[in-house]
Amino acid sequence: MDTQKHISSAFDQDLTTLNDALQKLGDLACQQLEGAMEGLAMQNQANLDEVIKGDAALDALEAEINEKAIEVIAIRSPRAKDLRYVLVALKVATILERMGDYARNIANRTKVIMTAGNENIPGVNIGRMGQVTQEMVRDAMTSYQNRDAEMALAVWRRDIEVDHMHTAFHKEVLASMSRNPNMVGTGAHLLFIAKNIERIGDYATGIAEQVHFLVEGAMPDEDRPKADKTSKVVGT
Amino acid sequence: MDTVVDMAKAIKIQAKDVNVFYGEKQALNNVSIDIEDRSVTAFIGPSGCGKSTFLRCFNRMNDVIPSCRVEGSIMMGDVDVNNPQTDPVLLRARIGMVFQKPNPFPKTIFENVAYGPRIHGLAQSKAELDDMVEDSLKKAGLWGEVADRLADQATGLSGGQQQRLCIARAIAVGPDVLLMDEPCSALDPIATSVIEELISELQQRFTILIVTHSMQQAARVSQKTAYFHLGTLVEYGDTKDVFTLPKNEQTEAYISGKIG
Numbered sequence: 001m002d003t004q005k006h007i008s009s010a011f012d013q014d015l016t017t018l019n020d021a022l023q024k025l026g027d028l029a030c031q032q033l034e035g036a037m038e039g040l041a042m043q044n045q046a047n048l049d050e051v052i053k054g055d056a057a058l059d060a061l062e063a064e065i066n067e068k069a070i071e072v073i074a075i076r077s078p079r080a081k082d083l084r085y086v087l088v089a090l091k092v093a094t095i096l097e098r099m100g101d102y103a104r105n106i107a108n109r110t111k112v113i114m115t116a117g118n119e120n121i122p123g124v125n126i127g128r129m130g131q132v133t134q135e136m137v138r139d140a141m142t143s144y145q146n147r148d149a150e151m152a153l154a155v156w157r158r159d160i161e162v163d164h165m166h167t168a169f170h171k172e173v174l175a176s177m178s179r180n181p182n183m184v185g186t187g188a189h190l191l192f193i194a195k196n197i198e199r200i201g202d203y204a205t206g207i208a209e210q211v212h213f214l215v216e217g218a219m220p221d222e223d224r225p226k227a228d229k230t231s232k233v234v235g236t
Numbered sequence: 237m238d239t240v241v242d243m244a245k246a247i248k249i250q251a252k253d254v255n256v257f258y259g260e261k262q263a264l265n266n267v268s269i270d271i272e273d274r275s276v277t278a279f280i281g282p283s284g285c286g287k288s289t290f291l292r293c294f295n296r297m298n299d300v301i302p303s304c305r306v307e308g309s310i311m312m313g314d315v316d317v318n319n320p321q322t323d324p325v326l327l328r329a330r331i332g333m334v335f336q337k338p339n340p341f342p343k344t345i346f347e348n349v350a351y352g353p354r355i356h357g358l359a360q361s362k363a364e365l366d367d368m369v370e371d372s373l374k375k376a377g378l379w380g381e382v383a384d385r386l387a388d389q390a391t392g393l394s395g396g397q398q399q400r401l402c403i404a405r406a407i408a409v410g411p412d413v414l415l416m417d418e419p420c421s422a423l424d425p426i427a428t429s430v431i432e433e434l435i436s437e438l439q440q441r442f443t444i445l446i447v448t449h450s451m452q453q454a455a456r457v458s459q460k461t462a463y464f465h466l467g468t469l470v471e472y473g474d475t476k477d478v479f480t481l482p483k484n485e486q487t488e489a490y491i492s493g494k495i496g
Contacts, residue, residue, distance in 0.1 A: 078492070080488050
């Protein structure tokens with residue numbers, strides 16, 4: 001937060017409320033993602049149920065942030081950095097809520113995979129992909145908290161790692177499905193799970209862009225490196 | 237060969253190194269600014285920052301304050317505003333002014349508007365004077381409300397109507413520039429909206445400089461904004477930039493409500 005206070009202490013209080021709510025939403029989104037990835041790795045039913053149940057809290061908090069942001073715009077007429085702050089809070093809240101949806105999706109699909117009871121599920125690298133994505137989300141939220149545009153840019157550039165892993169994983173699962181027709185159902189769910197993780201990575205870069213906009217008043221002016229080639233993979 | 241179109245507006249007034257003193261106290265420090273033609277430029281800043289003092293420099297209104305001394309150059313085309321040879325009465329016909337509180341003469345609506353053209357000898361006949369009054373009232377957006385009662389006392393009009401009458405009175409003598417010193421501060425929100433809409437229309441014909449304490453108003457009506465603090469011009473730029481991405485931290489603090 002900026003050190004110089006507004007003449008209106010209520011305005012400062014409003015911005016603090018918004019900031020605290022967004023941080024809380026960021027923490028919840030990270031927890032959900034972590035829970036979903038643990039549930040996938042450990043095939044843990046309780047973990048997965050908790051993630052599915054926990055999504056409602058993110059929806060409610062996002063709605064609270066939207067309401068507060070609209071109130072601040074209507075009552076305080078924020079300008080310059082204050083205005084960017086409120087607009088960024090609105091956008092980041094939406095992104096975090098969507099991340100929560102993806103985490104719930106991962107949990108739902110994992111439960112289906114568990115019922116199929118397949119042994120030797122392919123794609124050990126999906127865990128690493130999830131780990132990098134979680135780090136990106138945490139770093140993006142840290143860069144938001146610290147108003148650190150450089151850290152945000154580092155997150156923004158890191159998405160290419162996830163893209164590479166996604167492409168490799170995609171090929172691996174397709175190959176497994178080709179070899180073993182019993183794996184087709186599980187494989188299809190895994191492909192969707194991987195895509196969800198890859199999208200969470202994209203969303204982390206979305207937060208990073210918003211942090212850059214908040215601090216510098218402009219979006220990053222370079223092209224974001226991308227390497228997701230899954231749309232070109234036809235199987236083996 | 238491609239034609240290069242210069243989208244930049246022409247400069248109407250150039251102020252250079254303007255200093256103003258009230259006795260020993262310096263109220264403005266080396267203010268230099270280029271005012272674009274047919275645009276609205278807003279002067280904002282906390283009380284005592286010098287924005288009204290600067291506005292009054294443009295038509296020599298500071299001349300009426302005995303202790304006031306103005307240095308520096310203000311050029312409107314080839315008119316040197318501060319040159320002692322420049323007649324302030326003629327200057328004020330070219331650079332009209334509207335004040336904080338509506339100040340109609342205790343005369344009829346017609347006489348308020350006709351006064352300027354009459355003393356400057358601008359009308360050759362009664363019919364021409366009638367046309368000038370009607371035209372000015374139309375430009376000020378008041379004709380429709382007063383056309384059938386031009387002989388009524390101006391002081392009987394509402395505050396917002398009186399202020400528009402003052403604008404009509406100012407433009408009746410055919411100025412190039414209008415100075416507005418907090419023209420809406422005594423008006424209710426509806427009358428303020430009407431004046432703001434009028435300012436946007438007048439901008440097609442006149443160069444307008446407005447001092448306002450309302451940052452919302454500055455943002456709504458102006459294309460350029462100048463922020464003053466303690467007699468210094470801190471920042472001057474496109475209004476959209478000043479209110480979204482100011483270059484100076486002091487400007488940011490002021491428009492964000494952190495200093496007042």
